[in-house]
Amino acid sequence: MSIRERLSGNEAAAVAMKQINPDVVAAFPITPSTEIPQYFSSFVNNGAVDTEFVAVESEHSAMSACIGAEAAGARAMTATSANGLSLMWEMIYIASSLRLPIVMSLVNRAVSGPLNIHNDHSDAMGARDSGWIQLFSENNQEAYDNLIMAHRIAEHKDVLLPLMICQDGFITSHSIENIELIEDSDVKKFVGEYKPEHYLLNYKERIAVGPLDLQTYLFEHKRQQAEAMKNAKDVILNVSKEFEKLTGRKYSLFEEYKLEDADMAIVCMNSTAGTAKYTADILREQGIKAGVLKIRVYRPFPAKEVAEALKNIKAIAVLDKSDSLNASGGALFEDVTSAMYVNKMQNPVINYVYGIGGRDTTEEHIKTVYKDLEEIIKTGDIGNPYRYLGVRGGK
Amino acid sequence: MAYNLKEIMAEKPSRFTSGHRMCAGCGAPAVARMILRALKKEDEAVITAATGCMEVSTFIYPYSAWTDSFIHTAFECSAATASGTEAAYKAMKRTGKIDKDKVTKFIAFGGDGGTYDIGIQSLSGAMERGHDMTYVCYDNGAYMNTGIQRSSATPRFADTTTSPAGTKVPGKMQSRKDLTQIMKEHHLPYVAQTIATVNFKDLYEKAEKAIYTEGATFLNVLAPCPRGWGYSTDMLMEINKLAVETCYWPLYEVIDGKYIVNYKPKNKLPIEQFLKPQKRFSHMFKPGNEWMIEEFQKEVDSRWQYILDLEKMTEDM
Numbered sequence: 001m002s003i004r005e006r007l008s009g010n011e012a013a014a015v016a017m018k019q020i021n022p023d024v025v026a027a028f029p030i031t032p033s034t035e036i037p038q039y040f041s042s043f044v045n046n047g048a049v050d051t052e053f054v055a056v057e058s059e060h061s062a063m064s065a066c067i068g069a070e071a072a073g074a075r076a077m078t079a080t081s082a083n084g085l086s087l088m089w090e091m092i093y094i095a096s097s098l099r100l101p102i103v104m105s106l107v108n109r110a111v112s113g114p115l116n117i118h119n120d121h122s123d124a125m126g127a128r129d130s131g132w133i134q135l136f137s138e139n140n141q142e143a144y145d146n147l148i149m150a151h152r153i154a155e156h157k158d159v160l161l162p163l164m165i166c167q168d169g170f171i172t173s174h175s176i177e178n179i180e181l182i183e184d185s186d187v188k189k190f191v192g193e194y195k196p197e198h199y200l201l202n203y204k205e206r207i208a209v210g211p212l213d214l215q216t217y218l219f220e221h222k223r224q225q226a227e228a229m230k231n232a233k234d235v236i237l238n239v240s241k242e243f244e245k246l247t248g249r250k251y252s253l254f255e256e257y258k259l260e261d262a263d264m265a266i267v268c269m270n271s272t273a274g275t276a277k278y279t280a281d282i283l284r285e286q287g288i289k290a291g292v293l294k295i296r297v298y299r300p301f302p303a304k305e306v307a308e309a310l311k312n313i314k315a316i317a318v319l320d321k322s323d324s325l326n327a328s329g330g331a332l333f334e335d336v337t338s339a340m341y342v343n344k345m346q347n348p349v350i351n352y353v354y355g356i357g358g359r360d361t362t363e364e365h366i367k368t369v370y371k372d373l374e375e376i377i378k379t380g381d382i383g384n385p386y387r388y389l390g391v392r393g394g395k
Numbered sequence: 396m397a398y399n400l401k402e403i404m405a406e407k408p409s410r411f412t413s414g415h416r417m418c419a420g421c422g423a424p425a426v427a428r429m430i431l432r433a434l435k436k437e438d439e440a441v442i443t444a445a446t447g448c449m450e451v452s453t454f455i456y457p458y459s460a461w462t463d464s465f466i467h468t469a470f471e472c473s474a475a476t477a478s479g480t481e482a483a484y485k486a487m488k489r490t491g492k493i494d495k496d497k498v499t500k501f502i503a504f505g506g507d508g509g510t511y512d513i514g515i516q517s518l519s520g521a522m523e524r525g526h527d528m529t530y531v532c533y534d535n536g537a538y539m540n541t542g543i544q545r546s547s548a549t550p551r552f553a554d555t556t557t558s559p560a561g562t563k564v565p566g567k568m569q570s571r572k573d574l575t576q577i578m579k580e581h582h583l584p585y586v587a588q589t590i591a592t593v594n595f596k597d598l599y600e601k602a603e604k605a606i607y608t609e610g611a612t613f614l615n616v617l618a619p620c621p622r623g624w625g626y627s628t629d630m631l632m633e634i635n636k637l638a639v640e641t642c643y644w645p646l647y648e649v650i651d652g653k654y655i656v657n658y659k660p661k662n663k664l665p666i667e668q669f670l671k672p673q674k675r676f677s678h679m680f681k682p683g684n685e686w687m688i689e690e691f692q693k694e695v696d697s698r699w700q701y702i703l704d705l706e707k708m709t710e711d712m
Binding site for chain 2: 023024026050051052054055056057058060061064065066067068069070071072073074076090091094098200201202203206207208209210211212213214216217
């Protein structure tokens with residue numbers, strides 16, 4: 001039996017963590033993810049979980065403690081945003097290289113500076129090459145569902161990588177929406193016990209973790225990490241299938257929304273997908289064949305599958321909620337165009353950097369994107385491929 | 396039971412093996428070995444180390460000199476990493492995921508760079524949170540692993556590669572940070588300053604107390620570095636002795652706030668005797684630089700007196 005509730009994204013993440021009942025949570029407050037450790041510490045202090053909550057003095061220590069805990073044989077979780085993730089920077093690479101399946105809630109927010117507490121994806125995009133699996137969530141339901149699936153993916157013996165579940169700061173984290181929760185006992189059964197093969201507190205064998213790893217071995221170890229990331233794709237699909245059996249909610253590598261017969265498509269992540277789908281529906285009523293491809297699994301990037309899904313689209317706009325400041329487009333745009341090129345597709349693709357620092361992206365903005373795509377289809381002229389949406393001072 | 400080094404060595408084989416790549420004449424391996432000997436034979440331990448000489452010389456893939464479980468993550472977070480392992484232990488013991496009858500102790504190592512400087516936040520946090528762990532700083536008074544750069548533990552006037560004794564600036568011009576006092580102010584149940592002297596008694600006994608006192612405890616151990624300090628490698632134990640006999644490195648402990656000075660030399664030696672065999676201080680012995688030795692002596696005297704005063708102040712505790 002599922003439970004109908006009304007929760008914010010942060011509450012949904014905290015409730016998922018409660019149901020997962022990890023051994024250790026180490027976290028430091030930062031807007032907009034602060035509520036997650038807040039809710040969670042009340043679960044701890046009221047005996048709702050068996051977790052040891054480590055109220056660390058910084059995010060660097062949060063990730064260090066998670067690494068120590070996970071290496072010791074525990075299930076460790078954390079939550080952060082923006083600069084918090086920046087401060088963890090050094091440690092997130094160490095977490096993935098030590099192959100520790102730590103799970104993090106990343107409530108996406110603009111990385112300073114200047115200081116801004118609102119949503120964009122600059123935090124997550126900065127971590128895209130850190131060896132973490134990255135799943136994005138359109139709303140509170142997806143943030144919750146992704147967290148319930150997280151450990152099954154991260155801890156799989158063919159994967160053993162840390163995983164971050166992203167949701168949009170404030171837009172999702174602080175908006176209260178309907179949600180369907182899974183029964184505690186079903187979550188417990190689904191997530192299962194963590195049984196690491198090697199860990200520090202295994203009294204039957206002592207291990208050493210985190211060596212000086214020189215020219216003779218580091219390359220092979222990195223190669224193994226890369227393989228694990230490749231393996232993650234199938235594992236994610238299998239776990240998602242199992243999750244669907246339990247809940248009826250279907251998840252894949254990405255969501256194809258009215259893509260099958262679409263002339264034009266928007267590729268985006270997180271909450272903007274909701275606005276894009278809503279806008280596509282309106283345009284469909286006017287006979288315009290608009291579709292949306294919503295990325296769920298950003299790392300590993302499902303290159304071949306994305307290219308395949310966009311194969312017949314006449315014009316594509318990739319929306320990046322983070323500017324790579326590189327004069328050649330945002331991160332998602334580069335991933336999508338590279339995927340298409342490698343798979344021998346030359347469909348017109350343009351990029352929009354949008355929503356930086358929490359700038360609202362409305363139905364009207366999305367309409368202008370589809371309008372631009374319509375124009376490209378009509379004229380065959382891409383024009384400037386690197387565009388901006390909703391910024392003052394021209395496109 | 397009276398301390399007997401021979402018996403301890405016979406009863407407790409070293410948990411830190413030979414074959415590591417620390418330099419000849421380095422103070423740190425002797426410290427690590429003796430501290431681990433203070434563990435009860437039947438007890439388990441999880442060791443954490445900060446990036447630094449000790450880590451890069453003892454765990455070069457695929458070889459490890461540690462017979463206990465060991466983890467290294469980065470430079471500044473030995474304490475935070477250890478706090479995570481300790482939290483895991485508590486949680487897993489509570490839920491029966493690990494043997495309830497086994498005792499595991501948590502010991503974090505860091506050099507002065509990883510402890511006084513880049514790691515002080517992580518250390519302060521872990522100590523304040525009261526994890527049941529012992530943090531051991533092996534203080535060799537500079538960033539030796541990267542090639543002898545000054546740290547906040549470097550004594551005044553020392554010649555290092557980032558505080559070179561030049562013609563205008565004669566070495567490091569600032570005084571050494573007193574980390575033991577900073578840790579004492581965290582109101583920990585046990586804080587001590589020690590060194591590997593003569594028969595290791597002071598080091599062993601303090602390690603035992605630190606490890607088996609419940610809660611967060613801290614040891615500051617002076618660990619000379621032949622390369623950075625510029626003494627001949629066979630002089631390690633002599634340098635250690637001089638550090639104590641000149642009162643440069645007072646041996647004391649603070650138990651629940653009460654100071655105990657463990658050794659008061661009957662005949663406190665002049666600081667020259669500690670400085671002289673070390674190349675990093677050689678410029679202080681040039682004609683015209685007598686003031687530097689005088690200043691150094693003054694600082695040693697006042698710090699020594701301060702510790703004696705603290706002992707007196709807390710004698711009724």
